[in-house]
Amino acid sequence: MNVVLVMLFSNSAMAQRDFQRELRREIVKIQSDRFSIQEYQLVTIDGNRLQVAIKSTSPTSVVSRDMFVSIHATTSTMFILLMLDAAGIYLDEVTIKEIDELIGDPDITLNIVMARNGMQIQVITAEGRENITMTWADIFGE
Numbered sequence: 001m002n003v004v005l006v007m008l009f010s011n012s013a014m015a016q017r018d019f020q021r022e023l024r025r026e027i028v029k030i031q032s033d034r035f036s037i038q039e040y041q042l043v044t045i046d047g048n049r050l051q052v053a054i055k056s057t058s059p060t061s062v063v064s065r066d067m068f069v070s071i072h073a074t075t076s077t078m079f080i081l082l083m084l085d086a087a088g089i090y091l092d093e094v095t096i097k098e099i100d101e102l103i104g105d106p107d108i109t110l111n112i113v114m115a116r117n118g119m120q121i122q123v124i125t126a127e128g129r130e131n132i133t134m135t136w137a138d139i140f141g142e
Contacts (some may be wrong), residue, residue, distance in 0.1 A: 006110075006113065008092060012066065028065055028069060029061075030060065033059060033060045033061065034057055034059055034060065034109075035056075035058045035059075035063070035065060036055065036057045037054075037055065037068075037069070038055045038056050039055075039076075039097070039098060040053055040054070040098065040099045040101060040106070041052075041080070041098055041104050042096070042097045043094060043095070044094065044095040044096075044097075045089055045093060045097050046093065050107040051099075051103065051104075051105075051106045051107050052106060052107065052109075052110065053102060053108070053109045053110070054072075054076045054079075054109075054110045054112070055109075055112070056068070056071070056072040056075070056111075056112040056113075057111075057112070057113055057114070058113070058114035058115070059114075059115070059116075060112055062115060063114055068114065071112070071114060071119070075112050075119075076110060076138065079110055079123070083108070107125070107126070108123070108124070108125050109122075110122070110123055110124075111124070117135055117136065118133065118135035118136050118138065118139070119133075119134055119136070119139060120132065120133045120134075121133075121142065
């Protein structure tokens with residue numbers, strides 16, 4: 001019984017260390033007065049896998065770092081939810097996992113570009129490219 005308890009606590013401590021490392025990971029890079037985030041998602045639907053590459057950029061003079069992260073997270077999550085909804089897929093049928101790097105080319109690329117006057121979302125798939133451009137007033141409902 002003691003061996004089982006030691007194993008459980010050892011696994012728990014290891015998982016906690018990994019969890020703490022993940023919480024401390026910097027997701028925003030700052031280079032040449034620009035914020036950027038690059039992340040990759042592996043979306044599994046009924047055994048089929050899609051890779052989604054998501055990149056957000058903004059001049060540091062346009063938004064705060066916190067707002068940059070918030071807009072990136074909200075926009076990328078909404079995009080994935082809208083994509084699933086358009087395909088008639090329910091969330092309980094989907095697994096989404098963040099991966100460190102792509103395995104080959106992405107099936108879907110989402111580029112989010114924030115600028116002084118608004119934001120453009122570029123969606124690239126095998127069918128082509130679509131740009132969605134909005135002003136900040138459009139986004140915040142003013």
